[in-house]
Amino acid sequence: MNRFRTLLKTRNFGLVIGLAFSLIFSLIGFSTLFFDSLEGRLLDTYFAFKNFDTGRAVQKGVWKNEPNPDIHPDILILGIDLKTIQQFGSWPFPRARHAELVRSISRISDQSEREKSLFLDIFFIDPSTNPDDDRMLAKSISESGRVFLETIVNYSGYGELLDEEMFWRQELLLRKTPPFARVGSGWEDMHAHYGLQTNLPAMNATVKGYGTANVVTDSWGDKVRRQPLVFKYSRFLGDLTLEDIEGGFVPDSGNYERIGWFDTEGREYTVHFPLDTEGKARLRSEMEKSAPPYAVDTDGDGAPDQELLILEHYQDYFFPSITFSLALDYWNVTPADCEIYPGDRIDVRRGDGTIQTIPVDEQCTMIINFAGMASSIASDGYKTFPVRPYAGYVRETGDDPDTWPKTRALKNKVVMVGAFEKGMADDEKQTPYGLMYGIEIHANSLNTLLTGSFIRHLPLFANILIVFFATMLVAFLAARMKNLLSLPVSLIFALSLFFTCSFIFDNNQILINYTVPFAGMVFSYVTIILYRSSTEEREKRRIRSMFGKYVSPEVVSQMMDNPPELGGIDRELTVFFSDIRGFTSLSETLTPQELVKHLNEYLSAMTDIILDTGGTLDKYVGDEIMCFWGAPLDVPDHARRACQCALLQRKRLAELNAAWPEERRLAIGIGINTGIMTVGNMGSAGRMNYTLMGDNVNLGARLEGTNKVYGTMIIVSEYTYAQVKDEFIFRELDTIRVKGKNRPVVIYELVDERA
Secondary structure (H helix, E strand, C coil), rough: HHHHHHHHHHHHHHHHHHHHHHHHHHHHHCCCHHHHHHHHHHHHHHHHCCCCCCCEEEEEEEEEEEECCCCCCEEEEEEEHHHHHHHHHHHHHHHHHHHHHHHHHCCCHHHHHCCCCCEEECCCCCCCCHHHHHHHHHHHHHHHHHEEEEEEEEEECCCCCCCHHHHHHHHHHHHHHHHHHHCCCCCCCCCCEEEEECHHHHHHHCEEEECCCCCCCCCCCCCCCCCEEEEEEEEEEEEEHHHHHCCCCCCCHHCCCEEEECCCCCCCEEEECCHHHHHHHHHHHHHHCCCCCCCEEECCCCCCCCCCCCEEEEEEEEEHHHHHHHHHCCCCCCHHHEEEEEECEEEEECCCEEEEEEEECCCCCCECCCCCCCCCCCCCCCCCCCCEHHHCCCCCCCCCCHHHHCCCCCCCEEEEEECCCCCCCCCEEEECCEEEEEEHHHHHHHHHHHHCCCCCCHHHHHHHHHHHHHHHHHHCCCCCCHHHHHHHHHHHHHHHHHHHHHHHHHHCCCCCCCCCHHHHHHHHHHHHHHHHHHHHHHHHHHHHHHHHHCEEEEEEHHHHHHHCCCCCCCEEEEEEEEEEEEEHHHHHHCCCCHHHHHHHHHHHHHHHHHCCCCCEEEEEEECCCEEEECCCCCCCHHHHHHCCCCCHHHHHHHHHHHHHHHHCEEEEEEEEEEEEEEEEEEEECCEEEEEEECHHHHHHHHHHHHHHCCCEEEEEEEHCCCCCCCCCEEEEEEECCCCCCCEEEEEEEEEEEEC
């Protein structure tokens, strides 16, 4: 029971609270959408701090941004802006116009000065109203040999066979540029896309590379912060019944075949093989509970007579995003040089034998390290990336190479063409820097890949250690410090941790989880403060009730600020006994009412002096007073205070006697001793008293009675004398032997204070 009470003390229980919240937030904080959303918003703040000091310089009266050192020099955006639209007419442009752009960029006399790649962030899925335009564009793409186009994946079309046109478009694309073939464990649980839209066959046949254009908002759907590098496209192969699976059908997982089923709300579930008997039984139970049954006609009478549970058989393909495809081309590697490990990394084996490691999550998405705010195409606007007008690069070029310009100053550039005017298409997305055109989001993603400035998460175990350290430290501060001090200190620590996380992100691209330890700190601090408020208020009432009559209000106040140990301890104290001489004779001359009134007047005066000198009143025994110094508050000069109290009482008694009639005058004896005594709450379960016991207490009582022998008023022991002999005047009286002491004790009369 005593151990439990000790544990419940604020200083100890605060650490228990801190430990509890450390465990709770370590378990739930790293796997919940709420904290993920907070981390996303915190990432936005880090980006804001990171790019706070982007410089601008004045050149010839025009504001111009200084080159951003975080931008890869070979990334260039050609924006289809308002001036371009005004020059070429309404959007969308005829495809012949894009053909002119492609030819204009590729037709230079010095082919060593050409661009590395040309990405058109424009879809050519449906035939043009003018077939000649499609042929012109396809021809220009073929002539360039460096054009990249994009595809679109979506979730529609599951459980459906492709129409023949789209099937052959996909086949053409797959044969020209095979998808990733080395994907590690975890591929089954990547999000499946059942629709894949590609460009016209003539363009698929001549394009250098392709990639999916999809960008994704975070799981809470507010901003684009991640770029999928690999998409899983699932091509439907056919239906299977649950009986087929139970009969032993196993997909060819080595060829990325997969079995899945959907519940009544359209949620997809993947069946993981191999399946033992228990696994098959569990699958049947789950499908019977959640999957919609399909009614079939088994006897050919035209009426359904049986309900079957149906699963879908898929062939999974893994496509690169357009930015990843551009990066692979820039590195002169292909998907065959990549090894994909969902939830960990993508390894790209470069031509020089080095491996570029890209951190990804379970869905193979990469955090985009946004380089700055959205760029402006205006000459005096903000430019994170260099952006030039589309119209500036459209020039009619003939077929004669002698008429071509020598260069377009695009050597080894990745030229990215896309919308850069509001209202052209649904191509503006929210990012950490506000609205940004899709082409610039792709540029930021590509820049992250080419510069290798990948944002990595701190390992989970390290984040958990930070949670425990931060939460326990704040719990310690809240439990051990005064509220007025613990709050600012805790806030300073929380801010220091935040700026440390921001500094590490800015300089090392390491993302440390801050919201989880911050939540642990807040919950621990608030809980401990509330606990302290309730327990300490209760403790203050107890102390006030217990000691309000025995010590001065100032001492009570100090005790409430620093509660003493009341359970019983051994401590050096000074005990004080006083008694009235001839009290029995006095009581015989007064009525009971007069005696009580007279005694109370005396006791009140003496008690006030005890309390004023910081003493603790133990008890009254008739006309006897017992008190002590040094507990419950530990005061080092307890012996001095006791002697001072005795002299003040002698003086005050003389004043009282002068005011009283001669027959009511009092004489007292005082005994003082210093030594180790046991002090604490003593008594029964229902009634306790804070008091002393021990041989040194008994010696003090005997010294009080010894005054009768020597005709003195105040006697102290040699132990008290040793501590205050330089502050008071004493007269040595005798050496006496007392019960409980092995050797005689020297006693002294306290005469006065030294001048």
